[in-house]
Amino acid sequence: MQKHSASLIAIILVTALIGHGQTAKPPIKTDSLKFAVIGDNGTGSKEEYQIAEQMVRARQQYPFAFVLMLGDNLYGSDSPKEFVKKFEKPYKGLLDLGIKFYAALGNHDDPARQISYEKFNMGGKKYYTFKPRNGVRFFALDSNYMDRKQLEWLETELKNSGSEWKIVYFHHPIYSSGEKHGSNVELRSTLEPVLVKYGVDVVLAGHEHFYERIKPQKGIHYFILGSSGKLRRGNIGTTGLTAKGFDQDNAFMLADIEGDRMSFQVMTRSGKTVDAGNITRAEKTRQVAAPR
């Protein structure tokens, strides 16, 4: 635990230095699985570009291997020029480094075009799974159209997954304190029993244009990150669900998995850290360490 805390402090310190434009040493651990998360990013706005620039800066110190996209990857038209304006240009710095993006579909996305688009790495599927390394598996779902076929697929994949970590991501949050949308209880009643039954560890969602970390629900850690392009300022209401919320600026997440521990850190477009902590994965006692 002391070792993990030290690592986290190192990450936070590094980020603080990045935010002030100073050079910093990268985190000591080089063998952990590092990834980034963005959601509701595809606006083509100044804010999306600023988040992308901050991600490039963060990567110099925190070399994440891929980025998860939580949906609403392209707002408005999905015409060819919009793919450029709202994805290829803002994330050019990361794409040029060979960083892969793994997209989930949001309610503003054109499924047929996005699943065929190679740079979203969806393999022609609206829902899919990938395993970047032994012990960790990701499941991207299409929460816009959760039909019987998809639910059966998810059950099968979760059941067959021998992975230690199961991280599921999709667009509509099933727990949320958003005043605009709130918890999607309809989706929750269908999906949650499957997530719980097969021991999913972490669920990431977007749709609400803010950041929220939810208090663990039935042993699962829920995060909402729908502010990487859009922002709905002051929209987090009081629900008793919130472990940490931030609705004052755009944000993205960095995460790091090593063994039974996942560290996370949420940063704004100016590089300010607004939440950070550890999730310790244990069969019976899962808990999130308090942010520092």
Added chain:
Amino acid sequence: MFLQVVVLAAAFAVSPQQSGPAKTTNPAMVEFEDRLKDYLKLRKKAEAAAPPMNKKKDDPQSIVAHERALSSAIRAWRMNAAEGDIFTPAVQKVLVAAIARELSPKRGTRGRTAREMILGEGNPRHPESKSRIVLAVNAKYPDHAPLSTVPPSVLLKLPQLPEGLEYRFVGRHLILFDLKANLIVDIVRNAIR
């Protein structure tokens, strides 16, 4: 008649835990499945005629060109298609009844949330995402228009569609949507009542 509709709908009400969709013996629904199969055969022919996508699919131009060629070919093949060709009146009754049950206020929060999922932001007729859509068979679904979300409770009660075809809503109207061709294949007007 009401009882008949309930019985028809129940034939498709399969829980996700069950191993597969129920086989229907109802003649109207058997015909529905046949018409869907016919449509897919036609689409397969159209797909063969359309220019292939680039092997390296990182060029959105090629994805869009393929989609447009596909929709043009389908439109040409189905020049005389009309509303109700696939969603026949008997099928429409089943669909409308199943949707009504799932969105009923009697289902409390779930019913309300399901309704909000369909008619809320994301539905192309919602004030926040209002988009002009020509609601007609063979009409292209506009590039800029969002696709409505369809709640799982509703999808689990509707007959399963083959790969590439989906139920979606434009306002209160249900459409049969061809995902690959970006095309409206059929319509049930005022499916949400």
